[in-house]
Amino acid sequence: MKNLQGIAASNGIAIAKAYTLEVPDLSFDTIKIEDTETEINRLHDALDVSKQELEKIKEHARVSVGDEHAEIFSAHLLVLSDPELISPMEDKIKNEQVNAEVALDEVAQMFIKMFEDMDNEYMRERAADIKDVTERVMAHLLGVSFPNPALIDEEVIVIAEDLTPSDTAQLNKQFVKGFTTNIGGRTSHSAIMARSLEIPAVVGTRTVTNDIKDGDLIIVDGIEGKVFINPENDLLAEYQDKQADFAKQKELWAKLKDEPTVSKDGVAVELAANIGTPADVEGVLDNGGEAVGLYRTEFLYMGSNDFPTEDEQFNAYKSVLEQMGDKAVVVRTLDIGGDKELSYLDLPEEMNPFLGVRAIRLCLERKDIFRTQLRALLRASTYGNLKIMFPMIATLEEFREAKALLLEEKDNLVGEGVEVADGIEVGIMVEIPSTAVAARQFAKEVDFFSIGTNDLIQYTMAADRMNENVSYLYQPYHPAILALVNNVIEAAHAEGKWTGMCGEMAGDPIAIPILLGLGLDEFSMSATSILPARTQIKELSKEEMASYKDELLSMSTADEVEAFIREKTGQ
Ligand SMILES: C=C(OP(=O)(O)O)C(=O)O
């Protein structure tokens, strides 16, 4: 047995066989072929099996993540049937008497290079499609298995270097019981997706893909961040018990599903959820969410092979608003850049993409993209309780410009006779330290703040949130972070505005008592954290926590803060 320590990314315990998502070794030899007819048939057999697989994957994606995300697989299927690609392969086998692997590789490489060199985003994307499809066909020619996350049909734990949001979206919760990766931290997007799928996960193990092979029996302990490979019977039994305890604990939490969130001394706060897609709303309601505090709309743009149209966006936003009824839905406008890329948007290479043209900076540069989203949001606004939030705001000018565009699009729509809700609140994410410091100036103009601690901590501590080697610096209770959070809450309250928090800190059991004491109004977290948080807040006195405020804010280290909270709350 071997065990690994990683970062606990999504609660719960999973026990199942390993399924590795690594692309296999696809190297091959060049062979002289006498019977070229049979070799061409072999090529066609590999193409056919690949097509059948892709049809199934496409159907699965259509059901689980929607038509627009499934379209990428239609593009892959087109490649597999394209005579301009297949005929030169056949000719090569016939005329040069080479094996199908050589023909596939040489022709594909030629097209990939040709498309990559074109000065056109759409064509460069075709290069990526050909590359993807060629790997699949090559694996079939070589008789090696190719990972198909969407086709998993038995209970497994997925093992990968990292999972992209589109990989994660393909995972079927019924069969994928957990996952573990080499890289990533608690706030990397694979971890965030794992929590919205309610799949236990451990990320940042550094070596899991080397330590585990397909079929090994794995325990993923998403509570403690541990992974056990081929555990002995005693340990297996212990974890089966822990799994059962966790299920019982969940049943207890579920009893609070329809209760308000009120502290022991009778103060109400709002417990909201972070979502990435309309499909996540079901989990929010099942877990007793009182609002959506952060709808990360970029997931609508990722995994699709072109910009979602105004109508596609309208439908997604309307669906979330309708499902939530009169409960608030804070929709964050597009936050692309950093670790979130769009295959169809050609962003210039940057030395520091997290400090580059991301989020609102990109939207103000590409106003066409931004206006489409604003129109879709405004059109959807009459279907529920919409609030709009801009990400990565660093200056008041950015906020003013973004808001002016929103108002302009509102006027345009009204001029076109489209109904738009009145009095939509417009707020900002506070995730850049300068904004947290200057919160007083911002509070005069915005309707609300939502503190994005995932980025706020990364930028304040100068520690990449994706990098497990500096994850020790991800310190939510660091004196600097507590001072910034307090400053934002005080600034908002001084202007009669509310402050939420939608970074992962909002669902952290050590942070919750501190934030309650500092006066945070809304806590937005992964849906699965809501009921444990409600249970905890019911046992806390806000007045008592507020009485510790000065002492907490003057502490020197995060450890000191944590020890103090543990002592006071018995954790
Ligand atoms: C909620 C946040 O945004 P994201 O995690 O999407 O960057 C944050 O930065 O805290």
Ligand SMILES: [Mg+2]
């Ligand atoms: Mg952020």
